[in-house]
Amino acid sequence: MTRRLSLFGATGSVGQSTLDLVRRDGESWRVTVLTANRDVAELAKLAHEFRPEVAVIADEARYPALKAALAGTGIEAAAGADALVEAARRPADLVMAAIVGTAGLAPTMAALEAGTDVALANKEALVSAGALMTATARASGATILPVDSEHNAIFQCLAGGRIEQVRRIILTASGGPFRTMTAEAMAHVTPAQAVAHPNWSMGAKISVDSATMMNKGLELIEAHHLFPVGLDRIEILVHPQSVIHSLVEYVDCSTLAQLGSPDMRIPIASALAWPQRMVTPCAPLDLPAIARLDFEAPDEARFPATALCRAAIAEGGARPAQLNAANETAVAAFLGGRIAFPAIVDTVKRVLDADAPAVPASLQDIFSVDAASRTTAQHFVDQLEHA
Ligand code: NAD
Ligand code: MG
Incomplete structure (x- = not known):
């Protein structure tokens, strides 16, 4: 039996490992969706090999390049955050959620809402919106496979x-x-x-x-x-x-x-x-x-x-979303050479101490906490960098 697989984060480490397995067992799978953040060349190469219905590049500025690279193949090209969500709603037997960070949250939620089973690598989505995600899966009957x-x-x-x-x-x-x-x-x-x-x-x-x-x-x-x-x-x-x-x-x-x-x-x-x-x-x-x-x-x-994480989840509400967003910002600053290694966790702690977010009622509330936390974390990063 052939199963339809939608792969979010196809160019990453988990994405490539997934495709390695699919490649070895081609009869069992039909790839429906492939996505990447910015690497048009790699996404187009994978699309030529796996022939999905649609290939989505998250960075909208790269849409013309993707469209050109897929011209004549019959594979749809799409771009942007809304296109990721639209792709996640397409019928599939399994969605592999392998985007890194809360960038993967909206498409993963869309797949669960549609009742599609999700193989979940994207832990940041679950950290930020775990209660909503598990409730959505229960309501739609989708299974989350870790x-x-x-x-x-x-x-x-x-x-x-x-x-x-x-x-x-x-x-x-x-x-x-x-x-x-x-x-x-x-x-x-x-x-x-x-x-x-x-x-x-x-x-x-x-x-x-x-x-x-x-x-x-x-x-x-x-x-x-x-x-x-x-x-x-x-x-x-x-x-x-x-x-x-x-x-x-x-x-x-x-x-x-x-x-x-x-x-x-x-x-x-x-x-x-x-x-x-x-x-x-x-x-x-x-x-x-x-x-x-x-x-x-x-x-x-x-x-x-x-x-810090144990305390954040014990408190619950939007605390884990706040922690996760601060960490994503601090890790990017460390990788960019802007802050020292111990400043990553220090920055997260300072963000958690700086304000206590209200309990989120919706995905939109979580996105607001995520954005505010990134701003606060960036402020601390800037201070450290110019100290
Ligand atoms: P990676 O950096 O190698 O790949 C990330 C993928 O997400 C890429 O395809 C990239 O194009 C895409 N992406 C990045 N930012 C994006 C954005 N803003 N919008 C849309 N797409 C975006 O990461 P990875 O190591 O494959 O990890 C993916 C997820 O799996 C992470 O949440 C990670 O914690 C989790 N995970 C990974 C491993 C592992 O061995 N690599 C193990 C366990 C869990
Ligand atoms: Mg692990």
Whole structure:
């Protein structure tokens, strides 16, 4: 049976891994939508290969270039944020949400509203609007299939019992490239050092988030929305080898874990094929070669981001949206060489301290909080840069 796949964020790390799997299993898939932010050449190349109904470039200024590149193919060219939402409403069997940041929120919501199942990599959308997203999915009957490796692991482990029987969810974290570095040394790390993750090859933003451990904090919020066991039942455990992708402990003290090579194609394949399984080209686990698995408690003094995230989701409302937007702004400033590494989490903290947003009633409210938080964060970044 051929399934229709709409892929948002086709040119990114998760997007490319998804297409690698689709390419190897061409008969099973028909690609309906492909999108990218600015890279017209790469989007057009993928469109020529996968022949979607429509290719969408988010940056409207690049519409003429995309239209020209697709001339004569019969593939529609479209551009802009509204075109992303329109594409997400098109009939599909699965939407892969692999845009980075809250830029992915509107199309993901549109897909869920239309009742389309979503394979969700775009954790920032869930962090910002988790309550709305899960309520929308419940109302339309759409399933959210987690792609983030930890959440995909938990999703798989939850097949071993019922959610009311869970005592603890243990979210594993690699600890990132600075796991053993002193706070003093972290003050001087460069963007190149921060994006060099020891185990995973990923986009720049999530790599920096892994280095600050903000990624694990965002994942805690993500887990809280996806797996309603109560915030105090979700723990973080540092596991430097990234072989165990997370664990679920049941009331009988039986603990299930999901293991695999650190290759995103494994959780992506799990989400693509669910409730079936598909063959992947990934390396099977070689446990004798791995030989040992290490675990340590997270150090929240050197890595304060996880505690900020826990407090933000405990408070709820628009706090996580505010935190996420401040973090996106601060990470971009760090990657642009404007602020030092420790200033990323400091900026997020300052934004959270600066104002308390009202509880959001709609997606529009969340977008307003997101915009205000970016402005405040940018103000702090400017101050630091000119200090
Ligand atoms: P990436 O930077 O490699 O790719 C991001 C994609 O989003 C690209 O296709 C880009 O063109 C598109 N994009 C960026 N800004 C956009 C905008 N403003 N409007 C429309 N499109 C835009 O990122 P990635 O590493 O593939 O991560 C994608 C998402 O998946 C993130 O939310 C990330 O946290 C999550 N995730 C990634 C990994 C991984 O291994 N890379 C693992 C777990 C979760
Ligand atoms: Mg993850």
